[in-house]
Amino acid sequence: MRNSKDRIEVSHVGSLPRSPELIAANKRRKDEGQRFDGFDEIISQAVVDVVQKQKEVGVTIPNDGEYGHAMSGNVDYGAWWSYSFHRLGGTELRSGGLLGVVGGSSPGTDIRLSSFADRRDWNIFKDAYQDPTAGIALGDTAGEAFPFVVGPLTYTGQDEIKADVANLKAALDAAGFEEGFMTAVSPGSASRIGNEYYENEEEFIYACADAMREEYKAIIDGGLILQIDDPSIAENFDQIVPEPEIEDYRKFTQIRVEALNYALRDLPSDRIRFHLCWGSWHGPHTTDVEFRHIVDLMLQINADAYTFEAANARHEHEWKIWEDVKLPEGKMILPGIVSHATNVVEHPELVAERIERFAKLVGRENVVASTDCGLGGRIHPQIAWAKLEALAQGADIATKRLWA
Numbered sequence: 331m332r333n334s335k336d337r338i339e340v341s342h343v344g345s346l347p348r349s350p351e352l353i354a355a356n357k358r359r360k361d362e363g364q365r366f367d368g369f370d371e372i373i374s375q376a377v378v379d380v381v382q383k384q385k386e387v388g389v390t391i392p393n394d395g396e397y398g399h400a401m402s403g404n405v406d407y408g409a410w411w412s413y414s415f416h417r418l419g420g421t422e423l424r425s426g427g428l429l430g431v432v433g434g435s436s437p438g439t440d441i442r443l444s445s446f447a448d449r450r451d452w453n454i455f456k457d458a459y460q461d462p463t464a465g466i467a468l469g470d471t472a473g474e475a476f477p478f479v480v481g482p483l484t485y486t487g488q489d490e491i492k493a494d495v496a497n498l499k500a501a502l503d504a505a506g507f508e509e510g511f512m513t514a515v516s517p518g519s520a521s522r523i524g525n526e527y528y529e530n531e532e533e534f535i536y537a538c539a540d541a542m543r544e545e546y547k548a549i550i551d552g553g554l555i556l557q558i559d560d561p562s563i564a565e566n567f568d569q570i571v572p573e574p575e576i577e578d579y580r581k582f583t584q585i586r587v588e589a590l591n592y593a594l595r596d597l598p599s600d601r602i603r604f605h606l607c608w609g610s611w612h613g614p615h616t617t618d619v620e621f622r623h624i625v626d627l628m629l630q631i632n633a634d635a636y637t638f639e640a641a642n643a644r645h646e647h648e649w650k651i652w653e654d655v656k657l658p659e660g661k662m663i664l665p666g667i668v669s670h671a672t673n674v675v676e677h678p679e680l681v682a683e684r685i686e687r688f689a690k691l692v693g694r695e696n697v698v699a700s701t702d703c704g705l706g707g708r709i710h711p712q713i714a715w716a717k718l719e720a721l722a723q724g725a726d727i728a729t730k731r732l733w734a
Contacts, residue, residue: 331555331600331634332391332509333662334695336733338685338725339390341664342718343605343637344513344557345410345704346384346395347711352376356400373397374497381501381510387715388722391698393511393557394501395706398494410559410704411522414515415477417487418541420527423475441574441582442531443522449568450617459613466613478524483537485544495552511603512549516560517542517593518586532585539593546593550601557603557637558594562586563628565609567619576623587630594632603635603664604628608645610670610703621648625655639702640665641676641684649684652691663692666702667724668717673709675716681724686731694732699725 332339348356355372359365377394384392399413415421458464494512502510517539521531528534549556563586567579574582594602606628608618621638628636639645649665657663667684668676681699688697699721705714 331603331662332698334697337729338689338694338732339698340388340700340718340722340725341391341511341698342389342393342701342721343607343666343704344393344396344511344559345706346380346393346397347706347714348395348397349376349379352397359400370493373493374500377497378501378504381498381505381507383715384718385505385507387719388725389718390722391509391511391555392502392505392507393513394494394498396513396704398490398497399513400490409706410513411515411519414520414542415523417485417490417545418477418520418538419484419486420479420481421477421483421523422480423477424524425475441570441578443566443569444571448571450571450573451568451613451615454616455614466611476524479527479534481527483541485541487545488548491545491548495548495554498554499552509555511555511557512552513557513559513605514542514545514549516558516562516586517589518562518566519560522562532589535585535589536592539589543593546597550597555601555603556597557605558590558631558633559605560586560590561607561609563606564619564621564624565607568609568615568617573617576619579619580623580627583624583627587627591630591632597632599632600634602633603637603662604631604633605637607639607703610708612671612708615642615644618644621645622651625651629655629658629661634660635662635664635698637664637700638666639669640688641667641669641702642671645702646684649687649691652688657692657696662696662698663688664698664700667699668721669702670705670708670714671702673713675713676720676724678720678723678727681721682727682731685725685728689728689732699728 355369359369376397380395381392399409400416452459458466498510517535520538520542521535525534546556563583640649665688667681685699
């Protein structure tokens with residue numbers, strides 16, 4: 331995995347804006363329940379285009395924009411997670427929306443996930459979330475189908491992941507990139523669906539780990555960097571009512587860390603990066619767990635690089651934890667330097683300052699400039715690409731200072 335050996339490298343978290351044509355193609359595939367003639371060509375060309383676009387704005391470690399991940403209707407910001415619904419056998423899709431499923435409790439604790447609609451932040455700011463003029467409305471997912479596990483979980487996405495890997499490899503070659511990454515959902519996040527088969531949550535999460543491991547192996551065997559997307563490590567805290575004690579939440583989270591490491595067993599950590607976030611939806615986020623309470627859990631994960639939110643107004647101050655937390659030898663961080671949570675495009679000088687903060691604490695070679703979370707669906711495409719360009723410009727400024 332490339333580090334910042336002689337310059338600050340530039341990457342991002344994964345999701346990038348989809349063109350109207352790609353959104354229309356995904357909708358048609360969803361409506362018809364299968365890939366239609368010409369769909370594969372649309373996807374492969376879109377991946378070529380998005381990789382080239384990343385090169386033009388200055389990204390040095392690109393991906394496929396998550397274009398191969400099936401969208402849930404028009405909600406493209408949820409594709410990082412909902413794509414897995416279509417790659418897991420033993421599930422059944424039911425109408426009723428994405429907000430009504432209740433998770434199980436974890437061994438050793440009395441806490442359990444509430445429904446997505448019962449997030450504490452959403453209820454504290456209920457009026458704001460229900461006001462379409464507030465800028466934080468959640469969007470309408472009431473008509474979307476949601477999966478329930480009704481039998482043994484299996485991985486059925488072999489054809490899809492094979493196509494994803496081939497598309498990105500071809501696009502990287504066409505643009506002259508030596509390295510690219512591909513995202514896949516973690517067992518802890520994949521298991522946030524309905525369960526009517528497994529006896530307890532631990533058994534359920536490990537079944538997800540066994541199934542998703544096949545996708546992880548396919549990405550690494552294909553010569554790509556694997557990025558594990560796992561908001562469950564941090565985001566679950568807001569979805570537990572009432573607010574749990576920190577130690578109880580750490581026990582609740584530990585099983586998800588252990589299940590992920592089980593899924594990653596024997597896979598090379600230098601080909602794996604891990605993404606942690608507090609949920610990419612626009613909102614106050616006043617009930618987020620503090621990073622200091624879970625950073626050691628994150629560092630337990632079998633990866634050589636860690637991405638996390640560090641630019642938005644709720645979490646920017648937490649860069650200071652690296653004054654006390656020692657980054658393990660051989661590890662890297664990809665802190666969010668620009669945010670999906672604001673339409674303001676960060677100034678390159680601010681970008682450089684944020685990069686330099688981390689470089690001075692963990693070493694310049696161990697910092698790759700990244701984004702807080704996925705940009706696709708969260709901000710206007712024009713703004714998203716301007717943010718990535720500002721990220722690259724700021725990385726150039728930081729490089730000149732750090733390697734002066």
